[in-house]
Amino acid sequence: MMKQIHLRLDDNQYKEVAEYAKMAGMTVQDSVSTAIYIMLSKQKKKKYTHKFTFIDLFAGIGGMRLAFEEAGGECVYSNEWNKFSQQTYMANFGDMPDGDITQVNADDILDHDILVAGFPCQPFSIAGISKKNSLGRATGFADKTQGTLFFDVCRILEAKRPKAFMLENVKNLCSHDKGKTFKVITESLNELGYEVFYKVIDGQLFVPQHRERIIIVGFDRERYGSYFDFEFDIIPKEPKPVMADILEKNVDDKYTLSDKLWTYLQNYAAKHRAAGNGFGYGIAPLEGVSRTLSARYYKDGSEVLIEQDGKNPRKLTPRECARLQGFPDSFVIPVSDTQAYRQFGNSVVVPLMAAIAKLVVKKLEELKVTNGVNGYREVV
Template sequence: MTDKITFIDLFAGIGGFHLAFHNLGAECVFASEWDKDARKTYEANFAKISPELFKKNTNGETRFAGDITKVDASKIPDFDILTGGFPCQPFSIIGAKAGFEHETQGTLFFDIERILKEKQPKAFVLENVRNLTAHDKGKTFKIIIEHLEKLGYFVHYKIINALDYGVPQKRERIIIVGFKENVPFSFPAPLPIEKRATIKDILETGNIEDKYFVKPEIRDRRHAKMLLKTITEPSRPYITHENVSGSVTPHSYSCALRAGASANYILINNERRPTERELLRIQGFPDWFKVVVSYSGIKKQTGNAIAVPAIESVAREVLKSLRLFKEIKK
């Protein structure tokens, strides 16, 4: 019998949730990710950390599943915490005649719901884009919370910014936490300003390969647009992104990484693109984390990832609440 807290990693991507909970001593007993390249990165980095996920059973299956919609929830190992940064396609609300339980059918949230219903874990931690709270005038988010509460969970939610928790990236996300028992829980307080990372903290040292530098005409155009707003060049290093209106603003942190952004969406000193390692550092991934896909692949993967220090700060509070309740119950 072990006291180790276990979790499952749904919509796993390249393993931000996995890292966060593993860093705090929890054990991953099941994971799911359908994207082929993300699976490649995940296995390359977690085969030694969580080898049980990748061992084949007598049927040739592992605990690292592909399409979660095809996974029988009853066959998932028992666990304490469900985690997942679930994709949120537009919800198709069937209407009152179909009944409340059908409101999430056809969305990937439904798979979270059915697994929670089947396995009844002690807690869950979900992550999504900030706009989820405003989708369909707030109806989508209201339905999600109602469904989680109907399953018997005490639900907490808050929009947090990764910039406040140790990565140089303004990345606002809605975090939804639930417990089967009404345990005390608070979202983590932001780090003091002096402990927050800046772009300078994540830049690679030494010579940067020429392939990361943009053409002179791109550099000059970007620089000219920036000076329309700032008059003088700010202290280096800085990072800029060009918004949809063409405005370019320098910051000591990155805007939110995006999976589908253009090649030059963010530039360091208006001169070059971040390296693969820098993209990972912007999301709080450690330097031992292996890059096994192309630049465009890691750019997409980091754009889809969660900021590890931010979710680790939340995970720490979740584990604290679960252990506190365990002590009270003794």
């Protein structure tokens, strides 16, 4: 339920608010609402003893930032191009992320200890690399990754030389283009002088959602040498969370599927079952885990539905989606349901990322006095 208030501004104040709103791609009303959210979030913000600094690239709504702040970090720079995600990020952290990362001068970014990025997966041009190899010419990360957003991660790593990085992506990154994309990524990070480790981890260790993601971490060989190991020693949450834990008690009827949509989803599922396919809606077990929440959830909610007595199933509410990703209830959702579904579907499992962040920080502390094995490898 939305409430309305009347606000009096003098001409100069209104002019400044209107100019800011235009710059941020928001309405005047949204910009005022965001300013109020920022004020409230600053009052509620936890006070941390900052052990390290980090930057938040492809920041989305700040899931990785929450994780690294929990590990004791201070964010000194953020970047996110989507204006609705920027709005949510600003409402919760009081920072407006930079926009187009391809236009950012890496030297203008503040020095930092850890680079954090949930970069998009884009295809790499293998043909160009093969041609250079056949001519006996060396290829560096710029040749291999130019034209992709991963290139921007690499150029910032090269320019700022942080002690470590942590990257997150979909599980399929490993198999994309028959493994060639992932090979380019790991080789590029190695050429930049980082000792690289990776593992596919399921978010259901911390939340009631099957969500596999690849985590790639790296440590600067120029600082720490190459004779060391890194283990993803993650302790799962106990007791194991289930869907019933994240559900709201009183849910508006607008989240219940219409008869038309419910009939369509049932027919669609029956059609694919008959063809031997596994496509169709998913009723989430209350004492189990759900399917993976995706950015398309706003369309029909079919991958994660909640059964109801005497009614059609319903979609999750935006707050339930936030909980399914491990966001705290204090996290502000200033956007429409449609945008919220997209944002949480694109985000990360916050407590899982926080657990890995703490391991990275712990390793950095150990590396002040120790080091070990050469090259990159998968951690099993």
